[in-house]
Amino acid sequence: MxxxxxxxxxxxxxxxxxxxxxxxxxxxxxxxxxxxxxxxxxxxxxxxxxxxxxxxxxxxxxxxxxxxxxxxxxxxxxxxxxxxxxxxxxxxxxxxxxxxxxxxxxxxxxxxxxxxxxxxxxxxxxxxxxxxxxxxxxxxxxxxxxxxxxxxSDNVKWGIRKRMQNGIPNGHFRIYGYRWEGDELVIVPEEAEIVKRIFQNFLDGKSRLETERELAAEGITTRDGCRWVDSNIKVVLTNVTYTGNLLLQKEFISDPISKQRKKNRGELPQYYVEDTHPAIIDKATFDFVQEEMARRRELGALANKSLNTSCFTGKIKCPYCGQSYMHNKRTDRGDMEFWNCGSKKKKKKGTGCPVGGTINHKNMVKVCTEVLGLDKFDEAIFLEKVDHIDVPERYTLEFHMADGCVVTKDCLNTGHRDCWTPERRAEVSMKRRKNGTNPIGASCFTGKIKCVSCGCNFRKATRNCKDGSKVSHWRCAEHNGCDSPSLREDLLEQMAAEVLGLDAFDAAAFREKIDRVEVLSSSELRFCFKDGRTVSRNWQPPERVGRPWTEEQRAKFKESIKGAYTPERRRQMSEHMKQLRKERGDKWRKEK
CATH class of the missing domain: 3.40.50.1390 (Resolvase, N-terminal catalytic domain)
Structure with a gap:
C-alpha cells in the first residue's frame, strides 16, 4: 500500500x-x-x-x-x-x-x-x-x-572683534541702572540711585558686607527681585560702564566646543570706548574706588571693619592648605578663644587640613611674648618683628621673623582644661545632680537610679539582640569593683508601675512621685517617694535564654574547626604538650 x-x-x-x-x-x-x-x-x-x-x-x-x-x-x-x-x-x-x-x-x-x-x-x-x-x-x-x-565660530568672532574695534558692543547686554532704547543705553533713575548709594557706602569706608545688610534691611532687591549679595555689589563697584564709557571684550569663549567662558586677563585685546552713554558715576570717583579696593585687598581681612580682627589676623598660615587661620570663640564652656585653619569652612570631601587641631589663643600670646623677649605682649612690636607664623604640625608654631630668622616653639592646646574653673565645676555639678548626666535624650530614670554601695548614678546602655531588636539596660557608672546588677528597662518599668499602683507605667507619674530609686544590693531595690515614704522590692534578673544551634550552624562550625587544625598547627600543639609534660611531670594536667 x-x-x-x-x-x-x-x-x-x-x-x-x-x-x-x-x-x-x-x-x-x-x-x-x-x-x-x-x-x-x-x-x-x-x-x-x-x-x-x-x-x-x-x-x-x-x-x-x-x-x-x-x-x-x-x-x-x-x-x-x-x-x-x-x-x-x-x-x-x-x-x-x-x-x-x-x-x-x-x-x-x-x-x-x-x-x-x-x-x-x-x-x-x-x-x-x-x-x-x-x-x-x-x-x-x-x-x-x-x-x-x-x-x-572663528568667523563669528572675527566679525564681533571688527565691530568692537569700531566701538560697537556685542549685543544688548544687561546692566543694572540702565535699559536699552534701540541702540542707546538710557539711565533708569530709581536703579541709578541704588548704584550711587553702593559707591557712596564704599567711599564712606563701609564694607560690601555692611552694604549688603543695609540693602536687605530696607527690602531693596536687584532687578530680578533677588537679594543684593557681596558678588553683585562687587560687580557694580568694578563695572566701568557706570562712568559713561564701555570696555569691550572683558570676557571671551576659549573653546567653541565646550563653550567655556573666561575672563580676559590679557589673552586678547580689549577696546575702551569713551562717552558712549550718560554716566551715573564720574570717572575720578570710579578710579578712586578701584584704588581703594586694591588697598583693601592687600590688607586682607584687616580692611574689613565688620570682622573681629586682631594683630594675629592674616599672620597665622597653614603651609599645606595655603589658608590663614581664623579666630573663633566658644561661650558654652567659658570664654574659650582659639584659631583653626580656614580650610575647615570648605565642605568638599578631602579638603580638610592635614595638620588639624586648634591653637589656643592665650597660650599663643604667651609663646609670642617669649619669642619676642618681652615681659608683656605688645601688638605693635609683634606686627613689626613677625612676618608670619606657619603651623607645620599640630601644636607647633614656626615664627618667620621680619629679619629672616625662623623660631620654632610648641604651643599646646589647653583650652578645655583651662575652662574647668572651680566656679564652672560647681555649676556643672549642680546641673547634673538636678537634670542627670545626659539631659539631651534623657528619660524619666535619668539621674533617679542611685547605687548605694559606690554612690554613683546609673547610666543607660543599649544592647543589640540576635533577632535584630534592641534592649535598654541601666548600669552603675562605676565599672570597676561595683557588683550592682544591670537593670533591664522594661522590667524596671513594670516594677515601678506596681509600686505606683498603676496598670501601666506612666513616666509623668514616676517623675512627679518618685524622688529616687536606690539599688541596695544585687537583689534589692528601694523606691523613695518625694513625700518620704519608701517601698522595697526584690529584683530578679531575667534568665538568659539561648537559642539552639541549627544543623547548618553546627556543620559550619565543624568545617571551621577542621580548617583551623592544619598540619602545622597540630605539630605546634604536639610540641607544646610535650613541653608541658616535661615541665610538670606526672601532674601535667591542671587540677580542677
Whole structure:
C-alpha cells in the first residue's frame, strides 16, 4: 500500500514593521531657519508614513540649539530615552552636522544606540551606523563637522572683534541702572540711585558686607527681585560702564566646543570706548574706588571693619592648605578663644587640613611674648618683628621673623582644661545632680537610679539582640569593683508601675512621685517617694535564654574547626604538650 503524506499550505510570515523616528535641528534663530526646521519635520513625517514597512515613531526637533554638545538639547535627550525604552528601531537625520558637531558626542551616542540595536541613517553622507565601515566614515566626517563648527565660530568672532574695534558692543547686554532704547543705553533713575548709594557706602569706608545688610534691611532687591549679595555689589563697584564709557571684550569663549567662558586677563585685546552713554558715576570717583579696593585687598581681612580682627589676623598660615587661620570663640564652656585653619569652612570631601587641631589663643600670646623677649605682649612690636607664623604640625608654631630668622616653639592646646574653673565645676555639678548626666535624650530614670554601695548614678546602655531588636539596660557608672546588677528597662518599668499602683507605667507619674530609686544590693531595690515614704522590692534578673544551634550552624562550625587544625598547627600543639609534660611531670594536667 503506497505511503501518503499531507503537505500543509505554507502560512506567509507577517513582517514586523520597523519603528522609525527622525531628528532635526537648527542652531540659529531666524525666520529662514524656522522655515527650515518646519520643512525638515514635514519631510520626515511624510517619508516615514509613506513607507509600508515602517511604523511612524515621531520626529524630534531642537530649535535654535548648538550641536557642539547635548546638554541643552531636550528633544535629543528625549529621543535617546525612547530608544532605551525600545520605542525606536531606526533614526533618520539629514546629516552628521545636524546630529552632532562634537566628534566625541557623536561616536558615543552612535555606539550607545548600536548596543541597543538602533540604527542611525545619515541621508546626506549616505551612512548607516550598522554597516561595517559606518563608524570609520562617521569618525572622519564628524571631525570635518567639528572643524566646520570651529571655522564658523572663528568667523563669528572675527566679525564681533571688527565691530568692537569700531566701538560697537556685542549685543544688548544687561546692566543694572540702565535699559536699552534701540541702540542707546538710557539711565533708569530709581536703579541709578541704588548704584550711587553702593559707591557712596564704599567711599564712606563701609564694607560690601555692611552694604549688603543695609540693602536687605530696607527690602531693596536687584532687578530680578533677588537679594543684593557681596558678588553683585562687587560687580557694580568694578563695572566701568557706570562712568559713561564701555570696555569691550572683558570676557571671551576659549573653546567653541565646550563653550567655556573666561575672563580676559590679557589673552586678547580689549577696546575702551569713551562717552558712549550718560554716566551715573564720574570717572575720578570710579578710579578712586578701584584704588581703594586694591588697598583693601592687600590688607586682607584687616580692611574689613565688620570682622573681629586682631594683630594675629592674616599672620597665622597653614603651609599645606595655603589658608590663614581664623579666630573663633566658644561661650558654652567659658570664654574659650582659639584659631583653626580656614580650610575647615570648605565642605568638599578631602579638603580638610592635614595638620588639624586648634591653637589656643592665650597660650599663643604667651609663646609670642617669649619669642619676642618681652615681659608683656605688645601688638605693635609683634606686627613689626613677625612676618608670619606657619603651623607645620599640630601644636607647633614656626615664627618667620621680619629679619629672616625662623623660631620654632610648641604651643599646646589647653583650652578645655583651662575652662574647668572651680566656679564652672560647681555649676556643672549642680546641673547634673538636678537634670542627670545626659539631659539631651534623657528619660524619666535619668539621674533617679542611685547605687548605694559606690554612690554613683546609673547610666543607660543599649544592647543589640540576635533577632535584630534592641534592649535598654541601666548600669552603675562605676565599672570597676561595683557588683550592682544591670537593670533591664522594661522590667524596671513594670516594677515601678506596681509600686505606683498603676496598670501601666506612666513616666509623668514616676517623675512627679518618685524622688529616687536606690539599688541596695544585687537583689534589692528601694523606691523613695518625694513625700518620704519608701517601698522595697526584690529584683530578679531575667534568665538568659539561648537559642539552639541549627544543623547548618553546627556543620559550619565543624568545617571551621577542621580548617583551623592544619598540619602545622597540630605539630605546634604536639610540641607544646610535650613541653608541658616535661615541665610538670606526672601532674601535667591542671587540677580542677
Amino acid at each position: 503506497p505511503n501518503l503524506r499531507k503537505i500543509e499550505a505554507a502560512v506567509p510570515a507577517i513582517r514586523e514593521k520597523k519603528k522609525v523616528a527622525a531628528y532635526a535641528r537648527v542652531s540659529m534663530q531666524s525666520e529662514r531657519m524656522l522655515h527650515s526646521l518646519s520643512a525638515q519635520v514635514s519631510y520626515y513625517s511624510g517619508l516615514i508614513q509613506k513607507n509600508p514597512d515602517w511604523e511612524y515613531a515621531g520626529v524630534y526637533a531642537d530649535d535654535f540649539i548648538s550641536g557642539t554638545n547635548t546638554v541643552k538639547r531636550d528633544e535629543f535627550k528625549r529621543m535617546l530615552a525612547d530608544c532605551e525604552a525600545g520605542k525606536i528601531d531606526i533614526i533618520l537625520t539629514k546629516s552628521i552636522s545636524r546630529f552632532a558637531r562634537n566628534t566625541v558626542d557623536l561616536l558615543e551616542t552612535v555606539r550607545r544606540l548600536k548596543d541597543l540595536g538602533v540604527e542611525v541613517r545619515f541621508e546626506k553622507e549616505r551612512i548607516r551606523s550598522m554597516d561595517g565601515d559606518g563608524e570609520l566614515m562617521l569618525t572622519i566626517l564628524a571631525s570635518f563637522a567639528q572643524e566646520e563648527s570651529r571655522s564658523i
